Amino acid sequence: MKDQTQLRVVQAAGPIFADKGFDRATIREICTAAEANLASVNYHFGDKETLYLEAVRHAHALKMEQVPLSQWPSNTPPEEQLRFFIRAMLSRMLGTDELDWGTRLLMREMIEPTIACKSIVEDFIRPQLQLLLSILDEMVPQNISFHRKHQMAFSIVGQCLHYRVAREFVNLLIPEKERAEHFDRNHLVDHITEFSLAAIKNLPIPDSSEKKTS
Amino acid sequence: MKDQTQLRVVQAAGPIFADKGFDRATIREICTAAEANLASVNYHFGDKETLYLEAVRHAHALKMEQVPLSQWPSNTPPEEQLRFFIRAMLSRMLGTDELDWGTRLLMREMIEPTIACKSIVEDFIRPQLQLLLSILDEMVPQNISFHRKHQMAFSIVGQCLHYRVAREFVNLLIPEKERAEHFDRNHLVDHITEFSLAAIKNLPIPDSSEKKTS
Amino acid sequence: MKDQTQLRVVQAAGPIFADKGFDRATIREICTAAEANLASVNYHFGDKETLYLEAVRHAHALKMEQVPLSQWPSNTPPEEQLRFFIRAMLSRMLGTDELDWGTRLLMREMIEPTIACKSIVEDFIRPQLQLLLSILDEMVPQNISFHRKHQMAFSIVGQCLHYRVAREFVNLLIPEKERAEHFDRNHLVDHITEFSLAAIKNLPIPDSSEKKTS
Amino acid sequence: MKDQTQLRVVQAAGPIFADKGFDRATIREICTAAEANLASVNYHFGDKETLYLEAVRHAHALKMEQVPLSQWPSNTPPEEQLRFFIRAMLSRMLGTDELDWGTRLLMREMIEPTIACKSIVEDFIRPQLQLLLSILDEMVPQNISFHRKHQMAFSIVGQCLHYRVAREFVNLLIPEKERAEHFDRNHLVDHITEFSLAAIKNLPIPDSSEKKTS
DNA sequence: AATGAATGAGCCTTCATTCAT
DNA sequence: GATGAATGAAGGCTCATTCAT
Helix, strand or coil: CCCHHHHHHHHHHHHHHHHHHHHHCCHHHHHHHCCCCCCHHHHHHCCHHHHHHHHHHHHHHHHHHHCCCCCCCCCCCHHHHHHHHHHHHHHHHHCCCCCHHHHHHHHHHHHCCCCHHHHHHHHHHHHHHHHHHHHHHCCCCCCCCHHHHHHHHHHHHHHHHHHHHCHHHHHHHCCHHHHHHHCCHHHHHHHHHHHHHHHHHHCCCCCHHHCCCC | CCCHHHHHHHHHHHHHHHHHHHHHCCHHHHHHHCCCCCCHHHHHHCCHHHHHHHHHHHHHHHHHHHCCCCCCCCCCCHHHHHHHHHHHHHHHHHCCHHHHHHHHHHHHHHHCCCCHHHHHHHHHHHHHHHHHHHHHHCCCCCCCCHHHHHHHHHHHHHHHHHHHHCHHHHHHHCCHHHHHHHCCHHHHHHHHHHHHHHHHHHCCCCCHHHCCCC | CCCHHHHHHHHHHHHHHHHHHHHHCCHHHHHHHCCCCCCHHHHHHCCHHHHHHHHHHHHHHHHHHHCCCCCCCCCCCHHHHHHHHHHHHHHHHHCCHHHHHHHHHHHHHHHCCCCHHHHHHHHHHHHHHHHHHHHHHCCCCCCCCHHHHHHHHHHHHHHHHHHHHCHHHHHHHCCHHHHHHHCCHHHHHHHHHHHHHHHHHHCCCCCHHHCCCC | CCCHHHHHHHHHHHHHHHHHHHHHCCHHHHHHHCCCCCCHHHHHHCCHHHHHHHHHHHHHHHHHHHCCCCCCCCCCCHHHHHHHHHHHHHHHHHCCHHHHHHHHHHHHHHHCCCCHHHHHHHHHHHHHHHHHHHHHHCCCCCCCCHHHHHHHHHHHHHHHHHHHHCHHHHHHHCCHHHHHHHCCHHHHHHHHHHHHHHHHHHCCCCCHHHCCCC
């Protein structure tokens, strides 16, 4: 019964912060949900902001635990590795309904970064980027520059991110029937993989520094 | 000096809502910025939420005015059209510093849609999507299905969106020097255009319905 | 179209003040109901309080017009005069549903008198009291004192007043069926008349100054 | 110093609500009078309306404590019981100056009933009515009907109520000297008692259902 | 004469935070 | 170590009133 309270509060805080954002979430609501005293937050965390930070940290620790970085046999062809990677990333982003709040928290950090942002990127985002880069390494010429590989990586990540961040827009743009049939997770994984592979394999090699710009 | 007040308030509201979000923005702050009376909001808009709506509408009307849908000579090759389109979209998204608040407002709508969301999509987003689709039409086989074209379009949009939505992450992931040299607007336009063109031109034609899925 | 507005506003104000009381009634609501401009009240009456006064005056002018002081043949026996009087008073108090607001206004003046109170009493209440006293005069000994006659009059008025002022209490105390059958206007007129007549005719004559008091 | 605040606030609220009514009374004024924080009302009662309810309840609990239901020796003749009863009722209604606010609160409930009304009637009014009915029982024929006894009771109550509800009217109608000499509490008790006794003892017995009505 | 725009004061309520126990 | 009571600051909103036209 020691720091159980503390834990209960962080756990309760996550979904609530995700749902309502920092401002609209109230300490009262969180403490009620955690069956803890109203003063718990200030007692255990000092203030609301610190609790938020702790909640975000807790959230992505949980996320990493549930959808770990993909593993595959060493002889898996890079094309398949890419497909696996994209599937994992989309899964993390689209989430199941119960786990969705983690992503929602992450998105809030993207558009309104707090102190939590930095550690999220280092602990959570960068490793994924590195993994993606290592997959790309097997598909692109060795002498390709740092930034081109990163741009490719971002092009892949961006395609996934879109379906999560602009989800509501997609819902409004694509009729429900069409969405149900062709925009489910499997089809999206396939499309993004094919699109990206086609791009990677046919991208002109010359360094972009001599590119034209209108 | 007639109903200037109303306009002043909407104009002041935009950047403030964008900066702080609906909750943290106070009508007191907005009215002060607009040099208007505190009761102006109630008088002209009824309540804070309606003001927010009006501010969002005003914002994207402004945006469209400043970076209108691209126009080009009828003989422009589709590849160049795509480059123009991507340049315009990125410009709208990245914006100049003073105009950035419009996009921030838009992102908040993506993540936490309000009543404003629907009209934004219809008036602002869908026309852009249609334009992009018409460009793609000139580059892909005629018999390609509705959803494949949309997926391609979203793949392009997603790549752009990423640099705006995940801007803070990119800033943390890419060293400043590298960013300054290779991730400025021009280079990004070039990369996204090349990447997308390479993908479009080499994408396997068969319908995705017979694709494999692991 | 001259002072029509002014009249429309007073007429609209009456029922609204009656319903909600001075504070809860808003100028906006009144002007809307009167289809007049929001500034009309201040323009025509100066302020809200003056409008209230005017509305009360208007109300009881109307009341007097609709239920005038009873008239009867000169040879009507005083017992019947009393019955007529009580019937008229109860009618004014209980009112029909549309005219009820006049009484509600009056009651508010009773428990929270404003400047309107005095003129109401002089123009509206005192004449009724005089009439009642003149009826009593025909039934009680000539030498009875001023205050005894007034006390009798108040005893009669009080019985009527009770059913209006404490209406809600009566509703809660008496089952609906019983009320419908035995507490309608006719039965109340009969009861109050009988009760009062029985009292008047049997009241001990000695002056109350020598009464015992425990 | 525990939950004294809550009590202080209710106590301060009573007279203020009585004086100004629900709307014009401000929680600021109440909290200041109670030497409590402005937020106390929300903390202890939730909102203003609940505080009002509590204040009304508190008020009539107090009232009953100060002027309890009359008690008398079992051999007291009913006529004397009635006098005692009327004295107690008038005392509660007219009150002393400091305690007047309780009645003012009650009158407001009569004219503009709130949620508090019902419980007041049940806990406070009905017991008094029952007591009065039991006194009447000893003076009227056994076979008299339910509603006749109630009508008599109301006739008695109404006479008392009048001097409270229409107090301001009486003040304007009766010259001050006259009032001082003949309308003080003792004289009123005597008059109302005599008047009512005379009525009760001489009321025609037949049921009112066969009464004439003009 | 009459009105639409604008204002200033004030109200209820909410919330994170603190404090005494 | 933990909590229930209490607080101070601020927020959105409502309203009667004023003012320029």
